[in-house]
Amino acid sequence: MTTPTENKGRARRRGIAFGSAVIAILCTAAIGADLLAPYPPDRQQLAENLAPPSIEHPLGQDKLGRDQLSRLLHGARVSLYVGLLTISFSLLIGVSVGAISAYAGAAVDFWISRFIDILMAFPGILLAIAMSAVLGPSLVNVVLALSLIGWTGYARLVRGEVLALKKREHVEAARSLGVTPLCILSRHIMPMLAGPLTVQASFGLAGAITAEAGLSFLGLGVQAPQASWGSMLNEGRSFLLIAPHLTVFPGIAISLTVLALNTLGDALREALDVRGA
Amino acid sequence: MSSYLTKRLAFFVPTIIGVASVVFLLLHLIPGDPVDIMLGESAANADRQELREKLGLDRPLLVQYGTFLSGLARGDLGESVHSGRPVRELLAERFPATLRLSLAAGAFAVLIALPLGLLSAARPHSPSDRITLGISLLGVAIPNFWLGPMLIMAFSIELGWLPVSGNGSPQHLILPALTLGASMAAILTRMTRAAVLESLQEEYVRSAAAKGLTRRRIILVHAFPNALTPLISLLGLQFGSLLAGAVITETIFAWPGIGRLTLEAIQTRDYPLVQGCVLLIAMAYVLINLLTDLAYALADPRIRLDDSD
Numbered sequence: 001m002t003t004p005t006e007n008k009g010r011a012r013r014r015g016i017a018f019g020s021a022v023i024a025i026l027c028t029a030a031i032g033a034d035l036l037a038p039y040p041p042d043r044q045q046l047a048e049n050l051a052p053p054s055i056e057h058p059l060g061q062d063k064l065g066r067d068q069l070s071r072l073l074h075g076a077r078v079s080l081y082v083g084l085l086t087i088s089f090s091l092l093i094g095v096s097v098g099a100i101s102a103y104a105g106a107a108v109d110f111w112i113s114r115f116i117d118i119l120m121a122f123p124g125i126l127l128a129i130a131m132s133a134v135l136g137p138s139l140v141n142v143v144l145a146l147s148l149i150g151w152t153g154y155a156r157l158v159r160g161e162v163l164a165l166k167k168r169e170h171v172e173a174a175r176s177l178g179v180t181p182l183c184i185l186s187r188h189i190m191p192m193l194a195g196p197l198t199v200q201a202s203f204g205l206a207g208a209i210t211a212e213a214g215l216s217f218l219g220l221g222v223q224a225p226q227a228s229w230g231s232m233l234n235e236g237r238s239f240l241l242i243a244p245h246l247t248v249f250p251g252i253a254i255s256l257t258v259l260a261l262n263t264l265g266d267a268l269r270e271a272l273d274v275r276g277a
Numbered sequence: 278m279s280s281y282l283t284k285r286l287a288f289f290v291p292t293i294i295g296v297a298s299v300v301f302l303l304l305h306l307i308p309g310d311p312v313d314i315m316l317g318e319s320a321a322n323a324d325r326q327e328l329r330e331k332l333g334l335d336r337p338l339l340v341q342y343g344t345f346l347s348g349l350a351r352g353d354l355g356e357s358v359h360s361g362r363p364v365r366e367l368l369a370e371r372f373p374a375t376l377r378l379s380l381a382a383g384a385f386a387v388l389i390a391l392p393l394g395l396l397s398a399a400r401p402h403s404p405s406d407r408i409t410l411g412i413s414l415l416g417v418a419i420p421n422f423w424l425g426p427m428l429i430m431a432f433s434i435e436l437g438w439l440p441v442s443g444n445g446s447p448q449h450l451i452l453p454a455l456t457l458g459a460s461m462a463a464i465l466t467r468m469t470r471a472a473v474l475e476s477l478q479e480e481y482v483r484s485a486a487a488k489g490l491t492r493r494r495i496i497l498v499h500a501f502p503n504a505l506t507p508l509i510s511l512l513g514l515q516f517g518s519l520l521a522g523a524v525i526t527e528t529i530f531a532w533p534g535i536g537r538l539t540l541e542a543i544q545t546r547d548y549p550l551v552q553g554c555v556l557l558i559a560m561a562y563v564l565i566n567l568l569t570d571l572a573y574a575l576a577d578p579r580i581r582l583d584d585s586d
Contacts, residue, residue, distance in 0.1 A: 130300070259415065
């Protein structure tokens with residue numbers, strides 16, 4: 001009979017394996033879309049529009065007769081591009097602002113924290129919708145809007161951790177030896193934040209992919225003819241009755257990716273013993 | 278009044294002003310001329326100038342900001358460029374529908390999540406617990422812009438049980454509420470399970486068990502009420518998110534609320550209306566968070582008596 005601890009360990013390993021496998025597939029699809037896609041994503045075959053799945057087109061064809069599998073593979077590229085860029089920019093801003101807030105003294109900390117409070121008082125997707133509406137619909141603007149919203153969570157995490165780690169003995173010792181704050185942060189504090197930031201980034205990646213798909217679904221993200229899972233879903237919605245495959249497959253792709261990233265995040269949180277990320 | 282409640286109430290007004298300022302700056306500082314976006318670059322100069330004057334964009338930014346804040350204090354959010362009607366009037370017309378939808382979605386989430394979370398916590402690591410956890414993981418992963426069309430396909434197109442879209446009868450509310458509330462139900466189920474399991478580790482639970490109380494009574498009478506405190510906080514946050522999530526759900530189901538109005542305003546490039554919609558949802562979100570904090574403090578005396586916060 002297995003103990004709860006063994007059960008947890010097994011579930012954690014399964015979570016990491018499942019999450020990593022799906023993400024590996026996503027990366028392969030995104031990087032190798034040009035080679036893996038059976039047809040160019042924009043090739044139209046109007047005579048075969050809305051055709052159901054077949055041997056030539058395993059996921060069917062859309063309203064312009066474009067191959068759904070090819071568009072889905074190229075859509076993976078958009079999702080990964082937006083997700084990774086958003087996380088990179090958010091991490092860059094969030095880690096910098098959080099570290100400055102924790103290190104620059106009470107007055108700076110107060111104002112930065114209040115600014116973060118105000119930005120966090122908005123529901124994230126609402127601010128992204130408003131920004132995308134103002135900036136205009138495009139892939140770059142989606143990354144910009146999501147990054148300008150996404151950094152607050154990382155900043156708050158880093159600020160809290162740095163404030164706690166500053167009081168640790170090894171940091172005090174480095175300070176008493178005259179090591180500069182920048183060096184203390186980069187050599188003695190940041191390496192200890194790798195775990196919590198990795199966990200938060202995996203959830204953030206899932207959030208960014210969902211948000212991009214949501215914005216594209218509303219027509220505020222990626223524009224035609226570029227393929228995105230969200231815009232594919234939106235196009236498919238008009239043909240629910242006669243071509244349900246147009247809605248089913250992009251939805252499965254988004255859900256599976258988000259499920260894998262969340263499972264990976266949960267498993268990493270337990271494996272790295274991170275609380276609150 | 279305790280310092281916790283005083284601090285929370287004192288932060289409310291600056292937060293509201295901060296939120297309003299962010300919305301104002303968002304629409305006024307981002308590169309690009311709003312008039313160009315609204316009328317198109319090929320519009321006549323006279324038309325552009327007329328709209329610029331009507332929206333007050335010909336005045337210095339600081340004056341515009343002052344006018345905006347004083348208007349906000351009086352409840353004046355300007356006029357819709359598209360319909361010419363006061364933004365406040367349009368928001369007042371649409372808000373009840375969004376509130377009805379959000380309340381229905383929240384009620385659905387609570388009614389599903391609390392029993393499922395309790396059942397899961399009662400038998401951790403059992404097959405039923407694993408199934409519940411699996412479903413809740415899926416519930417978080419499935420985006421509402423996919424769930425909505427899938428529910429329409431199943432219950433409206435295939436089975437013909439429920440209307441595809443619109444507003445009017447209680448039946449119209451079911452699919453949008455399920456779509457909007459599914460993610461909240463999933464998160465709340467996981468949190469209920471975790472909070473009850475944590476409560477079950479407490480000493481008073483062991484004392485209750487030593488007294489010979491049944492497990493059901495221990496969970497329902499002792500562990501669950503104590504697990505409710507963290508759930509109140511989550512409930513408030515999630516309810517606030519429902520208002521924002523309504524933009525997508527209302528679009529899918531043609532529900533005549535603030536969410537759909539926001540998208541219509543974006544599509545018609547009606548800046549004052551976009552500003553009003555975003556402001557209303559954000560302020561409702563802030564207000565809900567404040568009420569949640571107050572409820573949290575009332576439910577747990579340790580919070581309102583703790584001056585260190």
